[in-house]
Amino acid sequence: MSLYTMKEILADARKRNYGAGFFNAVNIEMIRAYIRAAEDCRSPIIIGTAEALLKYGDFDWIGPVLLQAARLAKVPVAVHLDHTYRFDTIMRALRAGFGSVMYDGSVLSYEENVRRSAEIAGIAHPMGVGLECELGKVGGLDEGEGVRGENIYTDPGQALDFVEKTGADFLAVSIGTVHGVYRETPKLDLNRLAGIRAKVNKPLVLHGGSGLSDDDFKNCIKGGICKVNIYTDIITAAANAVRKERDLAYVDINEKAEAAMYEAAVDKLKIFGSDNTY
Numbered sequence: 001m002s003l004y005t006m007k008e009i010l011a012d013a014r015k016r017n018y019g020a021g022f023f024n025a026v027n028i029e030m031i032r033a034y035i036r037a038a039e040d041c042r043s044p045i046i047i048g049t050a051e052a053l054l055k056y057g058d059f060d061w062i063g064p065v066l067l068q069a070a071r072l073a074k075v076p077v078a079v080h081l082d083h084t085y086r087f088d089t090i091m092r093a094l095r096a097g098f099g100s101v102m103y104d105g106s107v108l109s110y111e112e113n114v115r116r117s118a119e120i121a122g123i124a125h126p127m128g129v130g131l132e133c134e135l136g137k138v139g140g141l142d143e144g145e146g147v148r149g150e151n152i153y154t155d156p157g158q159a160l161d162f163v164e165k166t167g168a169d170f171l172a173v174s175i176g177t178v179h180g181v182y183r184e185t186p187k188l189d190l191n192r193l194a195g196i197r198a199k200v201n202k203p204l205v206l207h208g209g210s211g212l213s214d215d216d217f218k219n220c221i222k223g224g225i226c227k228v229n230i231y232t233d234i235i236t237a238a239a240n241a242v243r244k245e246r247d248l249a250y251v252d253i254n255e256k257a258e259a260a261m262y263e264a265a266v267d268k269l270k271i272f273g274s275d276n277t278y
């Protein structure tokens, strides 16, 4: 199947009221687990990698593998570059043929986030590449020296100003989720999401989705979230599956991990309501 773009998949998700799952990968087992899950569920899917994950799988080989896996899939698959802070990493994805990239300027001042996001949109758009940006900040990412970023909620009025000034195609919003493993039960601000939805006519993205309840996901998707990023739940499933298997050969450990990631991905695609849409 020809390569899909995130823009195409999210347009369909919006029209038919489901959430598209985005899954980060650093190796072939992860990619294969996601694609098999999507094919078995007859679901579109978005796969990719992020700047912080390139130390586990360098862009020069994970990029082409992601693209090839997407082309070979029997369901629509888009390839996206997740959280990226460096201009040259974005350029590598543009050159490789990724359909979309995320520039994360959420740690910067509002003005600087606008300036840099708009600059990247100016390069990505003429190449037909979609741009995801983040406004407010979904905390929990490593900011160096063991510091975990704090949450800053997205302001609906500022969100409108942001997409108008930057030309961002997809907006990651901060409504109470946190990256990584939750230390306490997350409290989602669905009123805030409704406020952003009312102002911003672009697909909205939920980060920090791992650990939310099924109802949380469904309420967010009903409230206008078109794309849900999932990573921690997947790697946790893999780790739990192999933790007790000390006597297995390496290749069998890989297989156990892949099976667990497949199950975790299937589970998410069903909760997001993207199963049986293709």
Ligand SMILES: [Zn+2]
Pocket (backbone or CB within 6 Å): 083, 138, 179, 207, 208, 229
């Ligand atoms: Zn994220």
